[in-house]
Amino acid sequence: MEAALQNPSVIRVREFLDNAGVKGQIVALSDSARTAAEAAEGLGIEVGQVASSIVFKLPNGSALLVITSGRHRVDTSLVAQNLGIEKLHRADADFVKEASGFSIGGVSPLGWISKPEIILIDEALNDYEVVWAAAGHPHAVYPTTYSELVRVSGARPMIIGD
Numbered sequence: 001m002e003a004a005l006q007n008p009s010v011i012r013v014r015e016f017l018d019n020a021g022v023k024g025q026i027v028a029l030s031d032s033a034r035t036a037a038e039a040a041e042g043l044g045i046e047v048g049q050v051a052s053s054i055v056f057k058l059p060n061g062s063a064l065l066v067i068t069s070g071r072h073r074v075d076t077s078l079v080a081q082n083l084g085i086e087k088l089h090r091a092d093a094d095f096v097k098e099a100s101g102f103s104i105g106g107v108s109p110l111g112w113i114s115k116p117e118i119i120l121i122d123e124a125l126n127d128y129e130v131v132w133a134a135a136g137h138p139h140a141v142y143p144t145t146y147s148e149l150v151r152v153s154g155a156r157p158m159i160i161g162d
Contacts, residue, residue: 004028009102009111009136016111017142020152024143026135034105034138036070043132043141047071051125051133051149053107055096055116057089062117063099064088067109067133067149069124072161079120082158105138109153121146121155 004010005028014026033039036050043049050070056079058064064083066074076088093104101113109119110133125131126146133149135142149155 002028004137004139007137007140009106009108010140011136012101012113013108013111013136013140013142020110022110022142022144022148022152026140026142029139029141032105032138033134033141039132039134039141040070045130045132046128048124049128049131051109051122051131051144053109053134055091055100055107057091057095058117059085059087059089060117063091063095063114065100065109065112065116065119065153065155066122066160067120067125067153067155068122068160069127069131072122072124075161079158079160083118102134102136103138106134106136106140108134108136109149109155111136119153119155120158120160121150121153122160123157124160125149126157 048071
């Protein structure tokens with residue numbers, strides 16, 4: 001799957017990482033990492049170490065990025081309450097692609113074509129020394145840390161789920 005590393009979205013993420021001083025190298029997995037479970041299995045890590053990028057639509061129509069631990073489902077009611085809005089809206093594949101520049105299954109928390117209005121990060125990711133995030137393609141991931149993700153993304157830490 002080395003071809004995944006030549007994908008334009010992966011190249012965009014690599015350039016963002018380089019410009020931000022992120023040292024982790026993007027790696028190509030032979031199997032898909034579309035889900036946290038698949039990524040964890042392919043990397044031989046705990047599912048909680050996978051930083052999943054979930055996109056929602058805010059009531060004003062803009063994008064919300066939630067970077068969550070693979071061990072959690074996003075509690076949309078809790079997140080909406082903490083943001084002071086009525087509810088989060090599901091984002092379809094077209095919205096995700098238009099907002100982020102990535103297809104579902106490979107959405108990176110970094111390197112978006114237009115930065116999301118709000119970025120939240122699951123505090124549970126801080127339980128791990130190394131976390132892995134998608135790099136713009138279902139077979140491409142990179143290692144990082146919770147603190148590095150917060151620093152580089154500008155994400156606001158929050159309890160996301162249980």
